[in-house]
Amino acid sequence: MSNKAVAAIEVIGEAIIFNKDFLTSLDTAIGDSDHGINMARGFEAVSGKLRTLPEETDIGTVLKTVAMTLISTVGGAAGPLYGTAFLRASAVAAGKQEVDASLAAAALAAAIQGIRERGKATTGEKTMLDALEPALAAFNEGLAAGKPVLECLDLAVAAAEKGVEYTKTIVATKGRASYLGERSLGHQDPGATSATIILKTLADYCRQQQMGVM
Numbered sequence: 001m002s003n004k005a006v007a008a009i010e011v012i013g014e015a016i017i018f019n020k021d022f023l024t025s026l027d028t029a030i031g032d033s034d035h036g037i038n039m040a041r042g043f044e045a046v047s048g049k050l051r052t053l054p055e056e057t058d059i060g061t062v063l064k065t066v067a068m069t070l071i072s073t074v075g076g077a078a079g080p081l082y083g084t085a086f087l088r089a090s091a092v093a094a095g096k097q098e099v100d101a102s103l104a105a106a107a108l109a110a111a112i113q114g115i116r117e118r119g120k121a122t123t124g125e126k127t128m129l130d131a132l133e134p135a136l137a138a139f140n141e142g143l144a145a146g147k148p149v150l151e152c153l154d155l156a157v158a159a160a161e162k163g164v165e166y167t168k169t170i171v172a173t174k175g176r177a178s179y180l181g182e183r184s185l186g187h188q189d190p191g192a193t194s195a196t197i198i199l200k201t202l203a204d205y206c207r208q209q210q211m212g213v214m
């Protein structure tokens with residue numbers, strides 16, 4: 001039900017706001033010290049917007065509201081990228097009141113494709129894609145192996161966390177961190193980290209709900 005979608009986004013926003021300083025410190029190392037500030041500002045605005053939606057709002061509309069709010073409030077690279085991701089996911093979830101595993105996988109795939117296109121990026125460039133792409137692959141592998149959806153979400157989170165570790169070992173070739181060249185080595189990517197926080201919070205929320213994905 002859409003009010004569960006709103007609740008899920010609310011807890012994701014709380015996690016981002018909780019990690020504001022951490023995300024900003026990561027961006028201080030290889031960017032311009034604003035990733036946590038940008039994301040927290042965006043999710044604070046999202047929270048306000050979601051409260052204005054009617055109870056029965058479908059998940060697509062909830063995600064579209066998130067997208068439009070992030071695009072208009074986050075700024076920097078992350079605003080348009082996360083905005084595009086949520087917008088593409090919203091199209092997949094249009095009219096839905098429930099999300100099952102295959103819809104979740106399709107929404108994440110669409111979100112990733114949106115980031116790839118908008119950011120003209122691929123994996124191995126030290127961006128949020130280095131967390132999200134392995135997460136989707138692990139989620140799909142788990143589903144294909146017949147594992148329960150909560151276990152698949154855990155696999156996705158573990159893959160995203162591994163992806164964040166991987167970003168420490170590669171040079172950034174997209175975004176501000178790319179200006180640093182080799183000096184970006186050894187630092188984890190802020191966007192990969194925020195993407196992992198989002199996935200982990202969603203997985204934790206779903207476990208709490210104990211009823212599928214949303």
Ligand code: ADP
Pocket residue numbers: 027031032034035036038039075076077078079081115118119120121126127128129174175176189190191192
């Ligand atoms: P800005 O870099 O404009 O200050 P943020 O600090 O909010 O924006 O976000 C930086 C994050 O955005 C990076 O850590 C990276 O994950 C992501 N990012 C930047 N450029 C791209 C891109 N072209 N494609 C995908 N992700 C990108």
Ligand code: MG
Pocket residue numbers: 027031032033034035076176
């Ligand atoms: Mg920045």
